[in-house]
Amino acid sequence: MCGIAGIYFPTSQQQPDADTLRQMNDSQLHRGPDAGDYFFAPGVGLAHRRLSIIDLDGSPQPMRTPDNSVCVVFNGEIYNFKELRTELQAKGYQFISQGDTETILHAWREWGVDCVHHLRGMFAIGIWDAKTQSLFLARDRLGVKPMFYSLLPGNEFIFGSELKVLKQHPKFDRTLRHTAIEDYFTFGYVPEPYTIYQHCFKLEPGYRMLLTPGMTSLPEPEQYWDIPTEWSKDVTSTEAQNELVTRFKEAVGIRMVADVPLGAFLSGGVDSSAVVAMMSQLQSEPVNTCAIGFDVPTFNETEFAQMVADRYHTNHSVQVVSQNDFELIDMLPSLYDEPYADSSAMPTYRVCQMARKKVTVALSGDGGDEVFAGYRRYNMHLHEDKVRNLLPLGLRKAIFTPLGKLYPKLDWAPKFLRAKTTFQSMAMDSVEGYHNSISILRADEREKLFSADFKQKLNGYNSLQVFRRYQKNTQALDPLKTVQYLDLKTYLVGDILTKVDRASMAHSLEVRVPFLDHKFIEWAFKLESSANLQNGVGKFSLKKLMEPHLPHDVLYRKKMGFSVPLADWFRGPLQQKLQDCVLSERMLSCGIFDPAQLKRLVKDHISGLKDNSASLWTLMMFDGFLRLE
Structure with a gap:
C-alpha cells in the first residue's frame, strides 16, 4: 500500500x-x-x-x-x-x-x-x-x-x-x-x-x-466497468449457490500473497468470520486475527470472535477499549480531510492501530452486506415497497403525508410503520423512500437546519439527485438489487472504504477486501434476491453455505455493528464539548446554518426530549473541518 x-x-x-x-x-x-x-x-x-x-x-x-x-x-x-x-x-x-x-x-x-x-x-x-x-x-x-x-x-x-x-x-x-x-x-x-x-x-x-x-x-x-445489472437464471440453482464457497475461497486466497506478516480483522460478525474461515483452510500456520471489544456488553462482540478464533486456533489478539474512548475526536477531521461523520471511524482506527503491531497486511469482511443484502434496512425497504405496490403514488401521498405529521400517536400501526421516517418514505417512490430512510438528516430537517441564504445558494438542489444519477442504471433490477446497487455506488465507497483506507493507512497498514473482488461480484451479484433475503434473514445464501465452516451463533445472531454510544456521550462527558463545537462562533457565523436551529438541536438532546445524536455528531465533525480550514 x-x-x-x-x-x-x-x-x-x-x-x-x-x-x-x-x-x-x-x-x-x-x-x-x-x-x-x-x-x-x-x-x-x-x-x-x-x-x-x-x-x-x-x-x-x-x-x-x-x-x-x-x-x-x-x-x-x-x-x-x-x-x-x-x-x-x-x-x-x-x-x-x-x-x-x-x-x-x-x-x-x-x-x-x-x-x-x-x-x-x-x-x-x-x-x-x-x-x-x-x-x-x-x-x-x-x-x-x-x-x-x-x-x-x-x-x-x-x-x-x-x-x-x-x-x-x-x-x-x-x-x-x-x-x-x-x-x-x-x-x-x-x-x-x-x-x-x-x-x-x-x-x-x-x-x-x-x-x-x-x-x-x-x-x-x-x-470501464460497472456492477452487473442483469443476471442469468443459472445462478439460482443449488449447484451454483454451492459454488459460492469455492469462488469466495479463491478471492480470499489470491489476497494472501505477501512478503510481510499477514492477518485478518475478526469482529465476530458473519463477513469477517467467513474470511478467517477461508484463510485458515488455505494456510497451515495459525491465522493472525485481531478484535476490538468494548467494556459495555451492548457494544461488545468479542465472545463471538473468540468462538471463531477457538474453532480455527488462530493467533488471536483482543483489545478492550472503554465506551468513553473519545480522545480521537479532535484527530478525525485531519484524518479524513473533508467532513466525514461515521463515528465508527474511532473503533476502526483502534483496530487498525492494534493490527499493525502484529501484521502489515490485514484482510477484512467489508462489502459482504452490500453484496449479499445483509443490512436490516433492506428488509424494511422491501416491506415498504409491498405497500407502495398496493397503492398508487398520489393516494399514498394523500394518506401517509398527514400520518407523518401525526407521529408518534400511531400505536395501532404495524411495527414497521411506527416511525416518522417510514411514513414520509411511504409517500415517495421506492428510490426516494430509500434515500429518506438512510438520511442522517431528512429533507425536512435539512430545511430547518440551513439558513435562508444558504438554501438560496443551493438553488433547489437536493441530495436525492445522487441516487437519481445511479437509478438510471438499475432499470433491469428488482427493488432489493436496486438499493444494493445504490449502496455499492455510494455508501460503500464514500463511507466504508473511505473509513478503512484512512484509518488503516494512518498506521501504514494495508487492508485487502475479498468480498469486493470484481470477478467474485460479477458472479455473486447475479444471485437472485430471494437467495439473499429470505424470511427477513439477510445474507441467507452466504450464511447457509457457511454453516459447515462457522458456529451457528455467529451466523444467525442479531447484527450488532461497530458503534459508539453517542447519545450518552452528548448528555454526559461530552456535553460541554458538544456545545463548544456545534455552537462555536465558526458554526454560528459561517452563514450555512440557522443559529436558532443549532441551539434547538443541542438543547433538545441534552434535555432528553429527543435523540439528536446522529445529527449532532455530523455537525460536530463539520465544525472540526471548519476549524482546520
Missing part, C-alpha cells in the same frame, strides 16, 4: 516545482514510510511513498522503462500479476523485478488505456507516456483505493491519494461546494465524484481518465 501524487502541465513543458511536489508527497508519509522517490520530465512530475508488501527491495517507484518513455506510480495490489507477467513475457516484454508494479508498466505499453481490463486488484494508478505527452489515471472497479484530482489556475493539473496531498499546493482552491454540504448532511460523507471543494474531484470507482497535450479543461472520465 502506498501514496501517489503528481503534477502535469498539459499546455506547456514547464517543469513542476520540485519543492511543491515534495511537500505534497511528504503529507502522505503515513501511507508509505518505507521509501519515497520522484520522477521529473518536461511538463510532469510524479511522486510516490512506498509501504513494501511484495518484492520488498526490487520494485521502487516511480517505476520507468529504461528509456524513460513510460513511468508509473501505483497505490494498491494487482493480485493476478504473475499470470499477467507470463502473458506479457510471451509477447516479448522483459522484466527486471518480481513485483506487480512492473506488470502495470508493460500492460500500458501493450494495451494502452485498456490495460485496466487486464488488472485484477485494488489500485489507483498514474502513468506518464512521454511519446504522447499524456497522463493516464485509473481507479479500481469498486473504489478500494482513492484518487483525488484538480485543475488549478495556470492549467496545472494535480492528483494524489488523499485530499491533504492536493491541499499542500499553494494554488489549491478551497472554495466550498454548496451541493456537497447538502450531500454531507444527508449521507455523512461527500459522495463521488465530488469533494467538499468546488474545483476538486474524486475519480470514481471503475473509471479512467486520459489527459492529453493542449487540454484546457478537465476531460470527462470514462467508465
